[in-house]
Amino acid sequence: MENSKDKKKSLFIKSYGCQMNEYDSERMLEILEPFNYSSVAGPEDADLIILNTCHIREKAAEKIYSELGRIKKIYRTKKRDTKIAVAGCVGQAEGQEIINRSPIVDLVFGPLTYHQLPEMLENINTEKGLPNKKLVNIDVPDVDKFNEMKGSRKSLRSISSLLSIQEGCDKFCSFCVVPYTRGVEISRPANQIMKEASELIEAGAKELILLGQNVNAWNGRVSGNKNWSFPNLIRELSKLDIARIRYITSHPRDMTDELMRSHQDVEKLQPYLHLPIQSGSNKVLKEMNRGYTFGEYMRIIDKTRVYRPDIAISGDFIVGFPGETDKDFNDTLKIVKEVKYAHAYSFKYSSRPGTPASLMENHIEENVKSERLKILQDLIKEQTRDFNKSFVGKEIDVLIDKPGKGENRMSGRSAYLQSVHMDGGASMIGKILKVKVTKSRDNSLEGIAS
Numbered sequence: 001m002e003n004s005k006d007k008k009k010s011l012f013i014k015s016y017g018c019q020m021n022e023y024d025s026e027r028m029l030e031i032l033e034p035f036n037y038s039s040v041a042g043p044e045d046a047d048l049i050i051l052n053t054c055h056i057r058e059k060a061a062e063k064i065y066s067e068l069g070r071i072k073k074i075y076r077t078k079k080r081d082t083k084i085a086v087a088g089c090v091g092q093a094e095g096q097e098i099i100n101r102s103p104i105v106d107l108v109f110g111p112l113t114y115h116q117l118p119e120m121l122e123n124i125n126t127e128k129g130l131p132n133k134k135l136v137n138i139d140v141p142d143v144d145k146f147n148e149m150k151g152s153r154k155s156l157r158s159i160s161s162l163l164s165i166q167e168g169c170d171k172f173c174s175f176c177v178v179p180y181t182r183g184v185e186i187s188r189p190a191n192q193i194m195k196e197a198s199e200l201i202e203a204g205a206k207e208l209i210l211l212g213q214n215v216n217a218w219n220g221r222v223s224g225n226k227n228w229s230f231p232n233l234i235r236e237l238s239k240l241d242i243a244r245i246r247y248i249t250s251h252p253r254d255m256t257d258e259l260m261r262s263h264q265d266v267e268k269l270q271p272y273l274h275l276p277i278q279s280g281s282n283k284v285l286k287e288m289n290r291g292y293t294f295g296e297y298m299r300i301i302d303k304t305r306v307y308r309p310d311i312a313i314s315g316d317f318i319v320g321f322p323g324e325t326d327k328d329f330n331d332t333l334k335i336v337k338e339v340k341y342a343h344a345y346s347f348k349y350s351s352r353p354g355t356p357a358s359l360m361e362n363h364i365e366e367n368v369k370s371e372r373l374k375i376l377q378d379l380i381k382e383q384t385r386d387f388n389k390s391f392v393g394k395e396i397d398v399l400i401d402k403p404g405k406g407e408n409r410m411s412g413r414s415a416y417l418q419s420v421h422m423d424g425g426a427s428m429i430g431k432i433l434k435v436k437v438t439k440s441r442d443n444s445l446e447g448i449a450s
């Protein structure tokens, strides 16, 4: 890459959407570090700006164009050598269209090609006085991008380190863009994951968060014809010098008995399960092409709770899917009451181009969606509040991961993924401490570390 070894360059990278994008952003930074790039906190003085985007809902995708509008204002008096790239799922889905709508963009690529970043940067030109050369790279390569990826995992990004183990999705839920933006489902080979985990641990990670669009569908080659199941992988990782292991997001169809039992057998595996159901109505689940019924989902929850009674359950919901009636929506409320979630995300259905649901009839009016969302969110909020309240007076283990807001304040996570705040100092970071919970809030706990 031009001037690779002599000139220092600054990179502003902003991540939207899910943790897989966060992981990809970390890797992009690592790929560019050997080329003298280091990250800066804002776009103002950056030599390279990367927006790592999300296409999951219309609002998420539109955010990118407002951000590009803001960036354009900064660069009106252009220090025009700044390269502007749109990466991630909007990049993959919209390609050239992004440059047509926002000509300040020089480079567009998706989640499947970012390992080629150094070459791509060489192939664009933003120098004043010369003809601009832009590039759109959204091909689906037939190589394992993780094998091709340069850069080291050896600087610690976070005490709780993200590790992507599975990518893409073949499930084709009728509302969802992921199979089109992230490609077919692939599992990274076990030895690659074990090596990356060791590097992260060497860098200081105390917790591994295994990531995948359907993380529990992971099924990896070890050597020759031998395959590990996902619980196998968890068990092998738990033999490393790591305190905690988590995984996110799981699909009900891939929830095996062996995985449920791992929550009892593997001590390092945290008592937290993010298992989206999306809707409590069997009719809607069928139209969504989710591949399970509400009864099957409940059986998984009940069984997992037999193995690990204190497990915190979390989920995702969509309200206002085409054709959703009041009765369907009430079925969703019913399942929320039955499961008692520790935490959950809920969204208004957003029609996405190219998905089968976008072509369905009986789209629900925006105001009905908003009303339903409010009712559901109030119920979930009440459950989270009750869950948090039940910890007051108890002593819990907290992994301290960063300074809190304000002087001498620290913050960490309980085993159940609650944020826990307390007084303390930087020497606590990376330790698991006993914390006496003194107060609960809607979304966090307050405590005293001993």
Ligand code: SAH
Pocket (backbone or CB within 6 Å): 056, 057, 175, 176, 177, 178, 213, 214, 249, 250, 251, 276, 278, 316, 317, 318, 347, 348, 349, 350, 351, 352
């Ligand atoms: N693979 C995971 C979810 C990945 S997408 C699973 O199947 O559970 C994250 C969440 O975004 C989904 O669980 C869903 O609740 C939400 N989502 C996806 N597409 C959406 C759409 N078109 N409108 C609204 N919410 C959507």
Ligand code: SF4
Pocket (backbone or CB within 6 Å): 169, 170, 171, 172, 173, 176, 177, 178, 179, 213, 214, 251
């Ligand atoms: Fe999207 Fe469904 Fe795949 Fe989840 S399982 S990523 S919701 S298509």
Ligand code: F3S
Pocket (backbone or CB within 6 Å): 016, 017, 018, 019, 020, 021, 053, 054, 055, 056, 088, 089, 177, 178, 181, 182
């Ligand atoms: Fe968004 Fe792509 Fe993740 S669409 S949710 S960033 S997989």
